[in-house]
Amino acid sequence: MTPTTVLTIAGSDSGGGAGIQADLKVFAALGAYGTSVLTAVTAQNTRGVDAVLPLPPRTVTEQLDSVLGDFAVRAVKTGMLGTPAVADAVAEAAKAGRLPHLVVDPVLVATSGHRLGVVTAVERLLPYARVATPNCAEAAALTGGPVTTVGEMVAAAQALAAGGPEFVVVTGGDVDAAGESVDVLAGGGTTTLLRAPRVDTRHSHGTGCSFSAAIAVRLAAGDPVPVAVATAKEYVTRALTGARDWELGAGRGPLDH
Numbered sequence: 001m002t003p004t005t006v007l008t009i010a011g012s013d014s015g016g017g018a019g020i021q022a023d024l025k026v027f028a029a030l031g032a033y034g035t036s037v038l039t040a041v042t043a044q045n046t047r048g049v050d051a052v053l054p055l056p057p058r059t060v061t062e063q064l065d066s067v068l069g070d071f072a073v074r075a076v077k078t079g080m081l082g083t084p085a086v087a088d089a090v091a092e093a094a095k096a097g098r099l100p101h102l103v104v105d106p107v108l109v110a111t112s113g114h115r116l117g118v119v120t121a122v123e124r125l126l127p128y129a130r131v132a133t134p135n136c137a138e139a140a141a142l143t144g145g146p147v148t149t150v151g152e153m154v155a156a157a158q159a160l161a162a163g164g165p166e167f168v169v170v171t172g173g174d175v176d177a178a179g180e181s182v183d184v185l186a187g188g189g190t191t192t193l194l195r196a197p198r199v200d201t202r203h204s205h206g207t208g209c210s211f212s213a214a215i216a217v218r219l220a221a222g223d224p225v226p227v228a229v230a231t232a233k234e235y236v237t238r239a240l241t242g243a244r245d246w247e248l249g250a251g252r253g254p255l256d257h
């Protein structure tokens with residue numbers, strides 16, 4: 001059977017753990033056909049990001065036109081956008097209705113501390129998002145308040161959902177909630193907590209990328225947002241558990257897709 005086509009608009013991670021490379025692995029693992037539009041090239045490995053080259057907005061638009069002009073893309077995720085000019089190019093396509101089931105992962109700073117995006121760029125895309133997936137640091141940057149507890153995650157998810165995206169999931173992988181990893185989903189007038197056992201591992205690089213990519217695949221398959229998000233969380237927990245004892249690189253290693 002012909003697989004469903006999904007698209008990632010994101011940056012390249014030469015180490016293969018995050019960004020475009022993670023997204024394509026998730027798409028393949030979940031049975032979708034993956035296409036990709038590169039926004040930036042990063043030189044990085046499991047220890048961190050060594051260099052970033054943002055691509056010209058025109059190159060991003062040209063890739064979008066090539067992919068969307070041929071494939072019936074059923075869902076799209078965005079990751080690292082790099083510059084406001086690239087975000088504008090992507091937002092223009094979203095505004096024209098060319099990016100169905102848009103999942104926006106508002107990538108701002110790598111866990112290693114390297115800046116990969118700016119709030120003003122992400123904000124241009126959020127109004128078109130079906131689902132936005134900030135982690136706690138990104139939710140704090142977007143709302144201007146601290147987001148370090150489950151209560152603050154609830155407030156941030158609700159505030160962000162009121163301002164553009166249909167649904168917002170604030171991911172809590174960095175908050176140890178009594179041995180659990182708790183994500184907060186807000187939208188459609190309700191707020192839900194999603195719980196999973198915390199996986200203690202240094203192999204967690206690309207967790208956010210993988211989560212948003214998995215949501216896009218499930219939305220393409222027709223799942224309602226809460227089902228897509230719950231399935232994606234199960235996928236990420238499984239991928240973290242599978243790589244728990246791996247020894248790839250000396251820093252934060254990749255997940256097991």
Ligand code: PLP
Nearest residue numbers: 011018019080107110111205206
């Ligand atoms: N590199 C790229 C290209 C990314 O898109 C991202 C996250 O979205 C990262 C690095 C950072 O990943 P992590 O914070 O899991 O290290």
